Amino acid sequence: MKIELKRIRVRDLVESYEDNDELGVRAYDGRLDVRPPYQREFVYKDKQRDAVIATLRRDFPLNVMYWAVLDDADADGVEFEIIDGQQRTISICQYVEGDFSIEIDGHQMAFHNLQDDQQQQILDYELMVYLCEGTDSEKLDWFKTINIAGEKLTDQELRNAVYHGPWVASAKKYFSKTGCPAYAISSDYVTGSPIRQELLETAIKWINGGKVDEYMRDHQHDQNAVELWTHFQGVIAWIEKTFTQKRAKMKSVKWGPLYAKFHDTDYDPVKFEERVSALMGDVTVENKSGIYEFLLAGEQDTKLLTVRIFSEKTKVAAYEQQTKKAKAAGVSNCPMCAGGHQSKATVIYEFAEMDADHVEAWSKGGSSDLANCQMLCIHHNRSKGNG
Incomplete structure (x- = not known):
């Protein structure tokens, strides 16, 4: 890929800036496609966006941007498309257009609120832009490897880049805009x-x-x-x-x-x-x-x-109630053993030998509280089913 460094003033970048649902985002007198098919939507948070403008106001260096040089200008005169720098570019253009304000000395100041010399300072700021010439695959590789730190591409954003074309452009109109x-x-x-x-x-x-x-x-x-x-x-x-x-x-x-x-x-x-x-x-x-x-x-x-089973406290309470009544009556503390004609009709089971069961099956509306809990011996509980 051939790469050439170019300095571009903010006043030239924002010339004829337009954000249109049909045409996309254009800047640099209509010559720059700010959001090519493989690019993500604008995702900067206010703090990040404001930091870009603060960088310009202080004449601090802003991270370098990358533009792809198109082989031939299209019918609308587009000659470049952004590989990396979309979020910063839109932040700059939106501020100069008056779409948002930033805090300066405790006051919210839009671009039109600035003094003339402050406006000129921003407009004269020079951006460092690398112009890149290469194949579509080379441009896509650049796009995937030089994105802004902290704004990692999602899997779907990467897929949109890999499979860019008319289908992605159409799908994004339905699924990818705020309020789509x-x-x-x-x-x-x-x-x-x-x-x-x-x-x-x-x-x-x-x-x-x-x-x-x-x-x-x-x-x-x-x-x-x-x-x-x-x-x-x-x-x-x-x-x-x-x-x-x-x-x-x-x-x-x-x-x-x-x-x-x-x-x-x-x-x-x-x-x-x-x-x-x-x-x-x-x-x-x-x-x-x-x-x-x-x-x-x-x-x-x-x-x-994920039906909640009986709590340990509920099972212990049910066991104690049943066991006390069973001993008084001389029958097993497992109701199914006590009611049957088996040798275990009078057996008193230890707590560990019993399982909690719904008197009225949960699937039929029974609750998982003490009033609907009975303790059965492990054999009968596991053969009962639908509890």
Whole structure:
């Protein structure tokens, strides 16, 4: 890769700056593409952004930037694209445009609030820019290795760089902007930041069984991401039809795999809501997010709920109550032994020889408290089932 150092003044960088959803971000009199297809969204926090402007105001050196030189200017006159320095470039342009202010001597000062000499000092600041000429692969390698310390690329940001093209550009319109269409319909059901590409990653996992790279490989040169967007909308619509009440625990559910497995099954949303409400209120159910899969799968696997077992204190109390009554009656302290016609009908078991059991099965609504606890000998408890 051929590299040449160039000094560029801030006044030239911010010339004709524009941030447009359709065209992207342009600067340097329209000659610089600030956000090429492989670049991340703007992710600087206020403190980082303000630090860039403070660096300029003090005439301290700002980290060097890298621009790729395009082989030929495109139809819009773009001659360069940023490999590294997007976050700093946008911070500078936004400040000069008046999009935010910084604290100076205890006051919030936008660019237009500065004295003329202060403005000129910023505009005359010289940025150190390396102009790089090379193949697309070489530019991509640079992009992946010289990013700003402390803002490590996410896996999906790297995938967007590797598989950049019309499909990624289209997908980002649906999934990668603050307030994007996907976030607007899914914020109650999924976690993750659109601008860090986590929402896009989730959508691809949903449509392709978790195989993100494989899907992006196969669709890299598609002209749009309508298939992905349509599938994502379908999953959200199914969630809302099946579970009519929104709850915070829904964000922890892996909806994509559940949709793939159960969306062709008919469910009664009214009955589901009654069961969800009951299980949410059951203090013995520790994994509330597991309720949804538990119901979809027919209430068979209680492991999904991490049902709280009887506490040691409850088991000891139940054992003492049962043993006292059993000794007084001359029968076994295991109710199933005492009620049977066995040689053990009068046996008094030690605490370690017994297990706690639900009188009314938990799966049928029984609670895990003392009133619903009975101690059975290990043999009978393990042969009883459905406790």
